[in-house]
Amino acid sequence: MAKLKLPFSVDLPRHAGSRPRIHPSECAAYSIAGRIPKVAFSPRTADEAAKVIDALRQEGASISVRGAGTKQWRPPAPRSIDAVLDMSRCRGLLEHTPADLTVTVAAGTPFADLQSALRAHGQFFPCDPVFAAEATIGGVLASRSGGALRQRYGALRDNVLGMRVCLSDGSTAFTGAKVVKSVAGYDIAKLFVGAFGTLGVIAEVTLKISPLPAREALIVAEFNRADAACDAALQIAVSPLFPLAATLHDARSLRRVRALGAPDGVRWSLLVRCGGTQAAVQRQLDGVRAICGAGDALSMISIDADRVPHAWGDVSELAGGALYPAADYLCLKIGALPSQTPAVIQELAIAFDQPEITAHPAAGLTYAHIPAAETESGLASLESFLQKCAASDWNAEFLSAPPPLQDVLLQPVPLRAPLRLMRRIKAAFDPTGTFDAGRFMAAI
């Protein structure tokens, strides 16, 4: 990668639509792992973004795409950053016909703004990402930050219908459709969900939205053992109760949620978020109580409906989000078969002294926060845990790492990952390696 020289030989302000930031003090706000970019742009539209990308690519610059910057602690850290493309000014609802259950929105729109605009129509985009207060919808998608609501509403990418993307050759393309169902051409939007901006820039998205449940309730079932709680969660998931979500937390992590907390002596709490018509919610609550009761739950508490949204907002942040200061914790996400969640939790407890654990048992996803102090003393326990994951066919992923670690950690690569195809995709979409080359996984 050629080094970006200043001043540029092209007239960047003319392309940018907004003033490029080149002063070190302004660029410092965009630093990642201590690396300060040489220039930052904040385009307001997809077309402006495309022009900036085209100009930067011609200069041989590498570009790091950014929404609100909430997930820049993800390893590996970039070796250097030439330019940051800050998409947070590319914002606003572009189309929304409530009865079509679709919305098209600029990618830099804050997730919270999108939800409140939809809520005014009794609707929402059914996911509960981390950093929900600050994150942009583009960043939520690029980082695949779906959350536990997938239990009822499907994975994040299943609710993405279409996308306008800006590519490194300076072009913009639309992929997918703006209707709830389309099989016209390749569904390339799915590739951009979770690509961390390494294939191109998500500029606009069309989403499938859902009506808000008429009623909601939250039940907290307390268990002594993680396996009993996981077992209850799986039984709920195979039942016809269809609650919205279920999450499992150890006592330390749940204490971070002020609205809930965990009473002394309780080790594991299973939270089940119920939703639907009033009668359906009642049935879900009764059904969850019956399953948990038969599964050795110590106690069960229902949270009042009006406290659910607030409490749930905090609960969502326990999966690698805002309730953990990024400088103080290493956050690992482990994917396994749902029935293996207790084994994952057990291995975490063996490998680390004080892991804080949140799991979405029905999805088989576990999130562990390891205090930075534990990893400073050496990486041996982390390495042995990752080996255990590889041997068990579990997928491990670092969501964030404190500064010294972010520089040394690489994303674990599953043995059978189709790397050859992934490298070809990167080469096909971004042949100049303009977008954050090397920051994805396996040096892609």
Place this chain on the structure above:
Amino acid sequence: MQKALLERLAGIVGAEHISWSGGDLRNYQYDGSIDRALPEAVVLPDSALEIAAIIRACNEFACPYLARGAGTGLSGGAIPERGGVVISTARLCRILEVDAINRLAVVEPGVVNADISAAVRHAGLQFVPDPSSQAACTIGGNVAENAGGLHCLAYGVTSHHVLGCEIVTTDGDIVWLGGKTLDAPGYDLLGVFVGSEGTLGIASKVAVRLMPVQESTRTLLAVFESIDDASRAVSDTIAAGIVPGALEMMDQRSTQAIEAFVHAGFPTDAAAILIVDVDGLREAVAEQLPAIAAICKRNNARETRVAADEAEREKIWKGRKSAFGAMGRVSANYYVQDGVIPRTQLPQVIAEVEEIGRRYGLLIANVFHAGDGNLHPLISFDEDRPGDVDKAIAAGAEILRACVRRGGSISGEHGIGMEKRDCMNVQFTPADLALMASLKHAFNARGLCNPAKIFPTSRRCGESAHTAASGSLPEAVAAAAGPAF
């Protein structure tokens, strides 16, 4: 086809599982669409390793190949337009694993869609995607076409219910995209593989998601004097925050054809009927049924009726599912279109469809997944009447243009294949198509895997072989269709 390649293929699958004689090949020249083309050989492999060996042999001889399931596709995805080898999944029909507690099953691509649900029903689970052809179509074809069905309004299409695929790449490598665990690290190659119409590789195993069977499912039939009223009832239901399991509409021409065929109990004098499946917990269904009925009444439904028992429910759905077959009885030929519009635009687009039919002098019946805005106009024609085929194709293309003008899509669930490749330009810009071409290149650089599908040729949308005028295409897009053989 070179004899040396045939010998190689026979060595891979065994002489009894390969055919290159005219009579056998004719069974593989068609699918459920209008096009036809003969392959040069058909092979029936029994494993991913055999598929890999077949693909490597085809690569060596630069011979095109494609996979074929039950051949029920509606857009020509399994038609070997450029000849070559058809790889049938007929022998790959084993359900390999059912894991009830983890709600998944691993199956081979030749397993019939309905057989998956049948195999897991005892555990209270089901495989949700239910295309009308589910008694015959295979999971491999469902994956290739990202098949939909009657219940995708609430539960999504095939891609939402596939956890992973073991595929044989066009290099002959065997890899998993996705897997039994969620959120596999790396690019979501599975997301783009499902629905790629067999052009990016061949699935050799599919891990599917299973869902609990709903506790209660009731079916409501609502009868309307106008399509506008029925359409408004659809929009109002969704706007009221109710997402039924299925929400289907049929116009008068369809109900008349169906009644003459299966006697489902549909009134034949009404302009439109709605079939609504309400499912969920018993109490929730009991609350939602009257709410939907009230919305229908408010929109001038002359009658709403809830199926009293499972037998009546089945009768109603049998009527709906036999709509295409019924049209085949009342019309010499019919051409099923498949377009999508925002559901709030239903009345305007239905009026446009009617006007298009009048202009071409063709009767068009409408059966559609109203909840999704997915139209299936059935265009009647007579292939023995000179010019009728061309008129039907041209009318179909006009309907697709109308869908795109309204912000919709040229296919909701049938795919592009050969049938609609020349209409891709209507919906997508050259830059959009170039992005698709680069994706295809990444997976299928030689272009031998199911060539000539999805990407436009030099014809225009709605032109048939003998009305075509030549046009020009951007180079990358033209190349994406694959080499000529």
